[in-house]
Amino acid sequence: MERPRVGELAPPDRLLMGPGPSEVHPRVLRAMSTPLVGHLDPSFIDVMDDVQDLLRYAFQTENQWTIPVSGTGSASMEAAIGNLTEPGDTVLVPGNGYFGERMAAMVTRAGGDPVFVEAPWGEPLDPVAVEDAFTEYRPDLFAFVHAETSTGAKQPNVPELTAIAHDHDALVIADTVTSLGGVELRVDEWGIDVAYAGPQKCLSCPPGASPLTLNDRAMAKICTRDTPVRSWYLDLSLLQEYWGDERAYHHTAPITNVYALREALRLVAEEGIENRWERHRRMAGALKAGVEAMGLELNPEDDWWLPSLNAVRLPEGVDDDAVIAFLLEEYGIEVAGGLGDLAGDVLRIGCMGHSARPGNVLTLVAALGDALEAQNAAVETSAGLDATRTLLGR
């Protein structure tokens, strides 16, 4: 066989303003180039302790069971759903976005029966509809998406939803992939039993080790299951040998990703979680004001606007693929198009973590105006830039 001739790795210079990954902080990249130690080295045990403490802070929880799952956000998602769902369990999942459908698929594979509580894509779940669904289906578990990356809608009223579930003796799983570290999230205060996330959104860390937290009630359900969890790799009753007190081998942790997560979470703690939520709200607020002043609209209503993911409605007749390609080719900016019910109708513009900075927001508004003008859309780019600059205090 001939030797493959492959050139040196040279990724293009990109500004990551899509649905994730976001820009990675240089300190995180540096942490990833520090030497490896073994996954049971005493120094790595200290790193594990640090990551667990820092994750508790980011999630605002005292949960002992707070760990990074090896894998992407879908791994922490499947760990949550696969461990909590026993064959025959009924699981209530949201019908208002792409990730509710993924939850349903995971429930089915775990041997459970998914049932949906519906709301239009781009709108949050209505507590009345959730209460009605509990009466109709009597689910064992209720899973919802706090920050729907596919629609840019944030789920408000979280404590109201968790109270409904607890009144019916069900546990609550929250998808916080696009909210952790960027949007107000209070796991304990809001009564969330299990929350999972991904590192590549508002934590600005490369994918590979994904946050998960469970309270004692959730762990008790897992530890008293009648049948083993179908996935050996994600079985939390086995994983606790590594992440619990024993610190014994289960699998070889992705050490470099754990280093990265530690540094990303250190940045969160240094900034302060409330300040970080406020920065996301301010930066995305300036972006939102800019696109609105330009003559565009955001898809979700202001009451459930999600700062970390801005779903901007495209003017009639504008081709989303052409706008996305223009931004990438002319400006090196990554954004994404809509999914599912919103495909072709919206652009999804992220404002997450290290990407959520004034220069990036201004550049994005200017470049978006340019891209839309190239499509002959009637937009007021300078009015948009003025509005963004005003909200940025310039």
Ligand SMILES: Cc1ncc(COP(=O)(O)O)c(C=O)c1O
């Ligand atoms: C809300 C939500 N849940 C789950 C996932 C899955 O995460 P990953 O793509 O890292 O596996 C994503 C990814 O974008 C997401 O946005």
